[in-house]
Amino acid sequence: MGVHPGFLRATLKAMHLTGAGSLLAPFTRGVGVVLTLHHVRPEQPRDFSPNRILSITPDFLDRVIGFLLEAGYDIVRLDDLATRIEQGAGERPFACFTFDDGYRDNRDHALPVFERYGLPMAIYVTPEFAEGRGELWWLALEEAVRRLDVVEAGIDGRPQRLPAGTLREKEAAFDAIYWSLRAGPEREARDEVARLCAKSGYDPSVLSSALCMGWDELRELACHPLVTLGAHTLGHWALRKLADDEARRQIVESVRLIQAETGQPCRHFSFPYGDAASAGEREFAFAREAGLRTAVTTQKSLIQPHHRDHLNRLPRVSLNGDFQSLDHLRVLLTGLPFALLDRASRWVPSRGRLNPAASAASTR
Ligand SMILES: [Zn+2]
Known part of the structure; x- marks a missing residue:
């Protein structure tokens, strides 16, 4: 790609x-x-x-x-x-x-x-x-980043702290995390997003039945x-x-x-x-x-x-x-x-x- x-x-x-x-x-x-x-x-x-x-x-x-x-x-x-x-x-x-x-x-x-x-x-x-009971993890990640002002995530194998206070920062953080997760094992990607959701106070389990x-x-x-x-x-x-x-x-x-x-x-x-x-x-x-x-x-x-x-x-x-x-x-x-x-x-x-x-x- x-x-x-x-x-x-x-x-x-x-x-x-x-x-x-x-x-x-x-x-x-x-x-x-x-x-x-x-x-x-x-x-x-x-x-x-x-x-x-x-x-x-x-x-x-x-x-x-x-x-x-x-x-x-x-x-x-x-x-x-x-x-x-x-x-x-x-x-x-x-x-x-x-x-x-x-x-x-x-x-x-x-x-x-x-x-x-x-x-x-x-x-x-x-x-x-x-x-x-599906995991729409790309939408869950969007919701977590929307709620967080700082996103701590492993990116390209290294733990990073990404600012996410402004629209531009949120877009950059989503982009970096999404593509890093796409490159790795998918179970790990979904677990990482679940962790970010928990931290942001968002429950992603509602997504599949809502959408x-x-x-x-x-x-x-x-x-x-x-x-x-x-x-x-x-x-x-x-x-x-x-x-x-x-x-x-x-x-x-x-x-x-x-x-x-x-x-x-x-x-x-x-x-x-x-x-x-x-x-x-x-x-x-x-x-x-x-x-x-x-x-x-x-x-x-x-x-x-x-x-x-x-x-x-x-x-x-x-x-x-x-x-x-x-x-x-x-x-x-x-x-x-x-x-x-x-x-x-x-x-x-x-x-x-x-x-x-x-x-x-x-x-x-
Ligand atoms: Zn699809």
């Missing part, structure tokens, strides 16, 4: 101004796109909201759908995605809308938009979130003609950091539970975080062995013809809360930023950061 902060933003700006994107589009556009979304909700994020990249408004979603239809895209069901990729480039590109984690706002604020158009959406469910749909809600949603449900592991783990048996269990059991609870087949999977540190060859093989029709990552790319051989590791493009503009989307859909990013990452020293390049994947 991560080329120099601002690289993608600058590239997008330059491409938009010069029209380079549309000139070069035929070489990079691909056969379609799988879009990643998390939250859809009308309220504006507060001052300190480092997770706002994960949230777009219903109005922007509406405009994105309108834009794609006008640009000649077919909006396809997740169940039709594999067939569409196997068919290769047709006359019209496709777009498939996928939502990670299973947030209630997907039903309350996104579904009504899709219903107005009569178009499909897919949600990757995390059973432990549905059961109200995520329970089984009763999911059962009802699974019967909706426009909605497809997929799986997202049992407890939202970066599978690559887990032992073989546990990584396999997180895939197989989440699929089994969703089928058992909803009574509907579950044939699709999304790797939590979805970056190279969270899902690799072993995990892709597990997804194939589990009999899944498709599995998606957060690797940033449009769908190209060769992805017909990689249905267990499909790339996606994120609709990022910091970039709610159709100009931005128009340039992304040319495919050129991803081609450039791929090149740049070979020679720009990278470190995970909450920058436009990294956040284009919204890897939570």
Whole structure:
């Protein structure tokens, strides 16, 4: 992840101004796109909201759908995605809308938009979130940092005291702690965040039931003609950091539970975080062995013809809360930023950061 902060933003700006994107589009556009979304909700994020990249408004979603239809895209069901990729480039590109984690706002604020158009959406469910006992640790960390004026945490293996009195300090502290935790074992990351929450007086156990749909809600949603449900592991783990048996269990059991609870087949999977540190060859093989029709990552790319051989590791493009503009989307859909990013990452020293390049994947 991560080329120099601002690289993608600058590239997008330059491409938009010069029209380079549309000139070069035929070489990079691909056969379609799988879009990643998390939250859809009308309220504006507060001052300190480092997770706002994960949230777009219903109005922007509406405009994105309108834009794609006008640009000649077919909006396809997740169940039709594999067939569409196997068919290769047709006359019209496709777009498939996928939502990670299973947030209630997907039903309350996104579904009504899709219903107005009569178009499909897919949600990757995390059973432990549905059961109200999941660890949404990136949101818990935000709440802890919001409450603390000084944050004491281990960063890159050293105990540090970070000032967090001002908005700027809070953002820097969140950024430093989040990416340091993402680099280490996930159990340790979650324990560290739990410790910070305790210190700040915040109880993070309320998050899953406050934000995520329970089984009763999911059962009802699974019967909706426009909605497809997929799986997202049992407890939202970066599978690559887990032992073989546990990584396999997180895939197989989440699929089994969703089928058992909803009574509907579950044939699709999304790797939590979805970056190279969270899902690799072993995990892709597990997804194939589990009999899944498709599995998606957060690797940033449009769908190209060769992805017909990689249905267990499909790339996606994120609709990022910091970039709610159709100009931005128009340039992304040319495919050129991803081609450039791929090149740049070979020679720009990278470190995970909450920058436009990294956040284009919204890897939570
Ligand atoms: Zn997720």
